[in-house]
Amino acid sequence: MKSAFVVSSPMTVRAFLQDQIRALAATHDVTVVSNFQEPGELGTLPASVRIERVGIHRKIAVAADLQALFVLWRFFRQQEFDVVHSVTPKAGLLSMLAARFAGVPHRLHTYTGQVWATKHGLARALFRALDKVIFTMSSRCYVDSNSQRDFLISEGVVDVERSQVLAHGSISGVDLERFSASEVVRASMRVDLGISENAFVCLFLGRLSRDKGVLDLVQAFLRLDESGVESVLLIVGPDEDGMHAQIQQLIGDARSRIVFVDFTDVPERYMNAADLFCLPSYREGFGSVVIEAAAVGIPALGSNIYGISDAIENGVTGLLHEPRGIDDIHSKLTLLRDDHELRVRMGEAAMARARTMFAKELVTASLVAEYAQLEASLSAVS
Known part of the structure; x- marks a missing residue:
């Protein structure tokens, strides 16, 4: 044929x-x-x-x-x-x-x-x-x-x-050989990025465009209370809509808490460095990056929209938030940062689901x- x-x-x-x-x-x-x-x-x-x-x-x-x-x-x-x-x-x-x-x-x-x-x-x-x-x-x-x-x-x-x-x-x-958990990669990536071993790392990986909801994520992240756990937002991807300059304006004195990386062809290494994957997008067909992160054992926080709601099993492999809902993103970031056992449980469920359903x-x-x-x-x- x-x-x-x-x-x-x-x-x-x-x-x-x-x-x-x-x-x-x-x-x-x-x-x-x-x-x-x-x-x-x-x-x-x-x-x-x-x-x-x-x-x-x-x-x-x-x-x-x-x-x-x-x-x-x-x-x-x-x-x-x-x-x-x-x-x-x-x-x-x-x-x-x-x-x-x-x-x-x-x-x-x-x-x-x-x-x-x-x-x-x-x-x-x-x-x-x-x-x-x-x-x-x-x-x-x-x-x-x-x-x-x-x-x-x-x-x-x-x-x-x-x-x-x-x-x-x-x-x-998902390529399960490529997207797999590695403590060695996690440790080396955090050293390379200047992120401490005990920090809570949120990862956004994708195009830096307005419809990906990056500005919402940054605003919600900046509200996190820093009195307890050190928190870092890792933003990886090419800037398509001048988002980098807009984010810099929002950051103010919190520049040390947000790390930028341009386009990468090794997304799995950044996923290994993270504790939570974030996709606050306004539209998405499916959200392949979510199940790639899941295969690495990382739970996700994403918009409750079609596509992402298939990639994240709400309450099991991660949490869904109200689209454009900065307050909702902030409250769920706080929950997932403070509850280590919940993150581990969701990460394990995410990995199992990625392996059985999305290979x-x-x-x-x-x-x-x-x-x-x-x-x-x-x-x-x-």
Whole structure:
């Protein structure tokens, strides 16, 4: 069976899809389409996988988008793919339209969160409509969390019959060999970061953008009483919205309590250094970083929104807080800081849940099984 994966950014392949592509390439003819500059940006793919560069941009650019649509349509017709599978919104819109017009029999899209979930008015209506177009042009879609699927169904974007969640959710699962607890790494990372052995360390790891709720977390953290346990907020990730400058304005005299690290390709090391993982996001498809931290044995504090509510089992593997609720974040930070036994218990439960429900092998096997069914349906028709 001849298949094509289409993504806007090569980082999507590198971060989430390599294992699935490797598994499918063992028995299928696989092509990866992305807007890359160098093939190495896609990670390490089997030699049998063909790669094709198409200028798909994340943001709206009408002329470039129309050109990419035509290039994709022509490429799909020339190659006569049996399956086109898109991930990320812009890639989904262009490739589902192109695949439909090119007569590709199986057109798959994976939803990983909605940019319009927190928008209002015309912007919300427009982006919601584009997600609906993706679904209409597809033959089947996948959603990376059950609560996100429920949301999309309630919004009339997808229907029950042609949408599903693979395994227990998440786009790619967790690499349990990579994300594992290590006291040696914990100790060495704290030395490198200048954090004492006994400090209570909260970790935020991700893009520093407004919709990740970083400012809410900083404000809640700064309210923590320092009379007892030393507390440190570790913020790891690239600054996308000028958040660093805004955080610096909030910090004031508390600069020693907040540690900044730019982009890292070893997130597991920072997770090992932490006692609590924090994701106060306003929108999230699933929250893969939460289950990665869970695999390391770190409980989580996250927003009670769709996606994150699948990644955190409230009261068992962590706690959910009111979205944008600075007071609620503060009170739950205080609880988790002061109750060491609760943190340990939740961390153990989080690790067990990550290992039994979200191992990458489970998600990959589920996708491979889906493709086997698609191949069988093609054989039945022919």
